[in-house]
Amino acid sequence: MKSYLAHSAGEKPPVPPQEYSVHTKKVLRRAEENVDRLTPYYRGDVAFLREAVRAAAIFHDLGKLDEENQRVLAGNKAKKLPINHVDAGTAELLEADRVESALLVYSHHIGLQSIPEEIAKAELFLRDPETFDRTKQSLAEYLQKHDQCGIDKKRGSSTTLSDWNGLTRRIALSCLVDADHGDTAENYQKEFPVSYPHCKWRDRLEKLDQYVNRLHKEGDKNERNTLRHKIYQACKEADTTPALYACDSPVGTGKTTAVMAHLLNAAIAKKLRHIIVVLPYTNIIKQSVDVYRKALVLPGEQPEEVIAEHHHQADFQDIEVRQLSTLWKAPIVVTTAVQFFETIAGNHPSKLRKLHELPGSGIFIDETHAAIPTYLWPQTWNWLKELTEKWGCHFVFGSGSLPRFWNLRDLVETPEELPDLVKENVRKEAVELERQRITPERYPSVLDLESLLRLILDAPGPRLVIMNTVQSAAVVADALAKRICSSEKYTIGRQTSSVLHLSTSLAPIDREEIVKVVSARLDRPNDVYNKDFTLVATSCVEAGVDFSFRSAFRERAGTANLIQVGGRVRRHNEDFQAKLIDFRIEAPLINRHPAFDLSRQVLERLFDEGKVGTAPPADLVTEAMRRELMSDTSTKHITILRKEEEEDYPAVAQLYRVIADDSILVLVDEELKKRLQNGEKVDAREINRKSVHIWKSKKLKTPAYELEGFPGLFAWPAELYDKSFLGYMKGMLPLIQMESEGFGIV
Numbered sequence: 001m002k003s004y005l006a007h008s009a010g011e012k013p014p015v016p017p018q019e020y021s022v023h024t025k026k027v028l029r030r031a032e033e034n035v036d037r038l039t040p041y042y043r044g045d046v047a048f049l050r051e052a053v054r055a056a057a058i059f060h061d062l063g064k065l066d067e068e069n070q071r072v073l074a075g076n077k078a079k080k081l082p083i084n085h086v087d088a089g090t091a092e093l094l095e096a097d098r099v100e101s102a103l104l105v106y107s108h109h110i111g112l113q114s115i116p117e118e119i120a121k122a123e124l125f126l127r128d129p130e131t132f133d134r135t136k137q138s139l140a141e142y143l144q145k146h147d148q149c150g151i152d153k154k155r156g157s158s159t160t161l162s163d164w165n166g167l168t169r170r171i172a173l174s175c176l177v178d179a180d181h182g183d184t185a186e187n188y189q190k191e192f193p194v195s196y197p198h199c200k201w202r203d204r205l206e207k208l209d210q211y212v213n214r215l216h217k218e219g220d221k222n223e224r225n226t227l228r229h230k231i232y233q234a235c236k237e238a239d240t241t242p243a244l245y246a247c248d249s250p251v252g253t254g255k256t257t258a259v260m261a262h263l264l265n266a267a268i269a270k271k272l273r274h275i276i277v278v279l280p281y282t283n284i285i286k287q288s289v290d291v292y293r294k295a296l297v298l299p300g301e302q303p304e305e306v307i308a309e310h311h312h313q314a315d316f317q318d319i320e321v322r323q324l325s326t327l328w329k330a331p332i333v334v335t336t337a338v339q340f341f342e343t344i345a346g347n348h349p350s351k352l353r354k355l356h357e358l359p360g361s362g363i364f365i366d367e368t369h370a371a372i373p374t375y376l377w378p379q380t381w382n383w384l385k386e387l388t389e390k391w392g393c394h395f396v397f398g399s400g401s402l403p404r405f406w407n408l409r410d411l412v413e414t415p416e417e418l419p420d421l422v423k424e425n426v427r428k429e430a431v432e433l434e435r436q437r438i439t440p441e442r443y444p445s446v447l448d449l450e451s452l453l454r455l456i457l458d459a460p461g462p463r464l465v466i467m468n469t470v471q472s473a474a475v476v477a478d479a480l481a482k483r484i485c486s487s488e489k490y491t492i493g494r495q496t497s498s499v500l501h502l503s504t505s506l507a508p509i510d511r512e513e514i515v516k517v518v519s520a521r522l523d524r525p526n527d528v529y530n531k532d533f534t535l536v537a538t539s540c541v542e543a544g545v546d547f548s549f550r551s552a553f554r555e556r557a558g559t560a561n562l563i564q565v566g567g568r569v570r571r572h573n574e575d576f577q578a579k580l581i582d583f584r585i586e587a588p589l590i591n592r593h594p595a596f597d598l599s600r601q602v603l604e605r606l607f608d609e610g611k612v613g614t615a616p617p618a619d620l621v622t623e624a625m626r627r628e629l630m631s632d633t634s635t636k637h638i639t640i641l642r643k644e645e646e647e648d649y650p651a652v653a654q655l656y657r658v659i660a661d662d663s664i665l666v667l668v669d670e671e672l673k674k675r676l677q678n679g680e681k682v683d684a685r686e687i688n689r690k691s692v693h694i695w696k697s698k699k700l701k702t703p704a705y706e707l708e709g710f711p712g713l714f715a716w717p718a719e720l721y722d723k724s725f726l727g728y729m730k731g732m733l734p735l736i737q738m739e740s741e742g743f744g745i746v
Helices: 020-041 046-059 067-073 086-095 099-110 115-119 129-148 166-187 201-218 223-237 255-270 283-296 337-345 374-390 424-437 449-458 470-487 508-523 559-566 594-608 617-631 636-645 649-655 670-677 684-689 729-740
Strands: 005-007 244-247 274-279 307-310 332-336 361-365 394-398 441-447 463-466 499-502 534-537 551-555 579-585 663-667 691-695 713-715
Touching: 005 020, 005 067, 020 046, 020 166, 046 086, 046 099, 046 166, 086 099, 086 129, 099 166, 166 374, 166 649, 201 223, 201 255, 201 283, 223 255, 223 424, 244 255, 244 374, 255 274, 255 283, 255 361, 255 394, 274 283, 274 337, 283 307, 283 332, 283 508, 307 684, 332 337, 337 374, 337 649, 374 394, 374 617, 374 636, 441 449, 449 470, 449 551, 449 579, 463 470, 463 559, 470 499, 470 534, 470 729, 499 508, 508 684, 551 559, 559 579, 559 594, 559 617, 579 594, 594 617, 636 649, 663 670, 684 691
Parallel strands: 244 394, 274 332, 274 361, 307 332, 361 394, 441 579, 463 534, 463 551, 499 534, 551 579, 663 713
Antiparallel strands: 663 691
């Protein structure tokens, strides 16, 4: 019998061609396993879901059986297949009224498309009009060859009627895409099978109890530590029946471990398969991961396999770099809000590939106030509600300044109350302690760079300065370092430097080192070098890091931003007077962050009304959110809701951006670049830890260059990266300065 191919031979590394029958059978097995693992949590038509994905897996590559395609797969060096291989499977499934299966096949390379636009076509789900007539005429021939390969194509008896919506289609496509992409990458030796540990939720809860009790016994017997222990017990003992919970415990009260105790109990009660912790900033992932690995990993386990950390948007479509995608398969996953929410909203296969792991998960949206822009919450709330009601998920929303958006009629269609993890009397005690600790002030006038530097240096140290953009933080840090260097001692070494800098211009591995230095110096405030230093940073340190400064300065942003910075000042009720100053600045090279325009105005009005520092944090942030939504004339939230209802999936993915601008992933480690180019296997976690994200600029060209042989993966010149201070802004600041002076950059 003639052998037909699904994939041509690989060159780096050399692998033989993969047979059509082998690939199709493996994709079918993987897809069915993906569906089987999520169906215990699915409250829809399980038989229809299983059969829809199964049929799509069977016929997803049917068009590769065309003779012209086979010639290319057998060794012809054409860049692409001459006959679109997706059209055949789509046409066969439409003939059988398997519309949802046809949509999955149609979408498994190009992503979910606009259903209204597809319906308006002469042929539904038509990829290539130029070759479609040939595909239709050859369909019987393809099916005959398919039968010769011994692939079971029997169809189940499930109805062809479908009540699927966008989220169901995304999850179903994820089951197929993960199977197809996974087998293809494994065939080309770009991915390798990984066995993750068992959940062992009871054992992990027992280990967590031991960890927390040990900290409580060893800690100071002060009011704040006693409160932390009360909050842990309250969260652990909370009823697991509700699927949505709020936890608005103030900063520094141990939410990291307390909410995890609740989620472990929920995982036991509801037989969940994953716990996912969602954080707003990449730098605080490492701190949370370190805590979880100490508290939850059992003897003999590999910490990286139990607690997976996911820093960047490392979803690559090209086969050369697809192995670098990070999938949500570990028992506990710590990821970013960008990854989590844009995956749910996505339409592209590379992004959706991991989504089928979400059903049956307990999810902690930590620092909810900073998770996503306000205008994204209306549609997001619809998805999260559906994930609890239809897909067996369990959510906790946590923050020291928690916006209760589910109460706002202007934001959700049906306002509701969520139960609180922490009992009312404990919450009141925590809020009162927080009110005594710090009160924000507003600087009365607009500053220039020189007056800001004076204001900072006149304040008692250690000091924290938070700017709204990576560029602004680098400009202030650089200017402050030069000022100190010209007037007194200034050393470059991080251990003794008077100025430190922390932002996403540094790779995670380098940020971790700076965080360690800051923590060590704050722990020894009486040391001459440690008392008088300044950390200049972006919002990446305003939540989730255990820093306690004496003075803090926050460039005006949102209400929640200011409250959260308060959590980095006199955090442990130290015996000193502390200050937190909100300020505005206008100066060359200090660039504006457009996402804060509206929230700045709302915060200004709340200051005018005397509400900042007097109203409870959750109430203040919820009111700020309400005003922002009511004042937003762009109506983007309404557009997203309408596009999702209309099933225009590309439009939803385009509009739903947690971070508004596009960026590129850029490697900054020279040794890692060489290993990749030498064909060595590199783990996705190492790529994440040794890279940065750089915004694509329409005006200013960056020194980043695409790494040869790795489409979509970029690198940064070693001489323009400073891992101890400014990161990639070492190379950008001179270019920005030249541009501001009117020089063009070629």
